[in-house]
Amino acid sequence: MCCSRLAPKTGSSPTSDRYHRDTMADPLFTISATLRDAFASVTGLPAVGIDPVVRPSDRADAQVNGALALAKQVGRNPREVADAVVATGALAAICSAVEVAGPGFINLTFTEAFLAEQLAASAEDARLGVRMAAVTERAVVDYSAPNVAKEMHVGHLRSTVIGDSIVRLLQFVGHEVVRENHIGDWGTPFGMLIEHLLDLGDSAAIDMSDPNPFYQAARAKFDADDDFKARARDRVVALQSGDPSTLAIWQRLVDNSAEYFDIVYRQLGVLLTHDDLMGESAYHDKLAGVVEQLAVKGLLEQSDGADVVFVPGFTNREGDPLPLIVQKGHGGFNYATSDLACVIDRVDRLGATLLVYVVGSPQAQHLAMVFKVAEMAGWLAPPAHAVHVGFGSVLGADRKMYKTRSGENVKLQALLDEGVQRAAAAVAEKNPEMPADEQAAVGRMVGIGAIKYADLSTDRIKDYVFDWDRMLAFEGNTAPYLQYAHARICSIFRRAGVERPSVRSAPVSLAEPQERSLALALLQFDAVVHDTVEKFAPHRMCTYLFDLAQAFTGFYEACPVLKDGYETTRLSRLALCDLTARTLQQGLALLGIDAPERM
């Protein structure tokens, strides 16, 4: 289901034609290609299709597990195959130790020179050694999707934050990305919203700090007042038939909401802007065509008065074939029709090869049906393909949907404000000498970062429990911990009075085990970025950054950088510090999180 066209399994099974080879990369990736050839020559199997299964190891710098499976294939002893691969000498130049262990594992220890060379290449590279994807996708990412005239609440958080990170990751490895914010700006509610706006007068507008009262007032009138209800219904007809004055009022509502969305997006620090809005209204005049084309293609059937497409493999609660309804019994279209029009638009107009839907897991079946129908109709055909990036819910401490005490949706702005406020207090306590304006700026980075990181750092498919104390802690797998690690490294350079770029060509020594561990962690960044993109799994980046920060702590504990008596290792260790800070900063940036230089 994951997008295998994006990238191979990074680090382990390279298909060399898929990557530009002009930058250095993860050593595990580099040696995979060499080992694949060595296994091919030893076993006589074709190199294509051989996976040497190179993995990080707690017994060495890396371990190669491929001999066990491949020996089985050719009916030989795994240890013998492993020995033969070692005997080819393919790894002699870059390994100080290569030993066969257990049933046929090959344990590798890289030479210090090889690791230092790889590190130097990363240090000199603005991309920190991260390869570009060789197959460039034109990716359309659909995320956030708030509704006009309604507030953004905690229910919009995950789609917006996960989608933003996926956009940044795709862009970083070279894909062309189109952001699509599919806002709810059309449909029957707009009759009452427009009438309510008219009732309020010419200068009326939605309160951008709290749109809900507007919607609720319109709703209340609609429910209580038959005259208003009739006006609202007439207004829907006028809107759908394109009445200019009605459209003008509708446009005011949309523009007003767009301003509100922009405020929230700026507060949240995501890339979405007004230009990314692509609401349901944009597809309004294409919906009849969608149904017509389905009819022409012979896919359309009648069921209980509605026009539907029966989708193979889907059944309802009676075990009967499950239809996707594209035109309701009384003629209206629904979201399935709109979603199909979207697919056509994204493939035809935008030239999308990859359609990413960052939408909650409950819609998995709906999207699977839409994708299937789009394929059946020929609208979604290779190379174009669609991926549902689903996610679980945000839960409260009671493990139920996160709500206020009175059971209402938590407003996104209020949530962000509270995070910033709590973080600012923590920063003020930790660094009381910092000027107030800087405390405020850092508080924003830390508070917003903490909220985003809490959302991104666990497997997106699972629900997670929203917990201020845990996400804002300076210990554990949190944004503040990583930001603090970054700030501390920056502080080393301030103290040393050294410009960071000046250490980027320094030779690196890896004599201490903690230096080696840190070096190995730094060199994994390339593989982790690709793994994260391939799986649409930001939590993998989070796990890596936390591991990296831990590796740095071990290094920092054991390896004095600026202390007297360590002058000869100073430059080398500063180089490790710099590369660590840059990797933390870049990794956090790919998650949409800022890394302050002091906090």
Next chain:
RNA sequence: GCCCUCGUAGCUCAGGGGAUAGAGCGCCGGCCUCCGGAGCCGGAUGCGCAGGUUCGAAUCCUGCCGAGGGCGCCA
């Protein structure tokens, strides 16, 4: 009823078919005149249950148990 997802340490979570399942928080016991403790070292407790595939399963398959979600005219 059918379908989907999830079930790993007391808690929150990692774990790409490979060797002895990891981390953080919490707990217990030590250590450091520490470049801003993001401290350091040691210890205890675990893959929901039962089968199967495999040389090898937390990982793949089947069944069961438990939690959440979905299942024709809301989006």
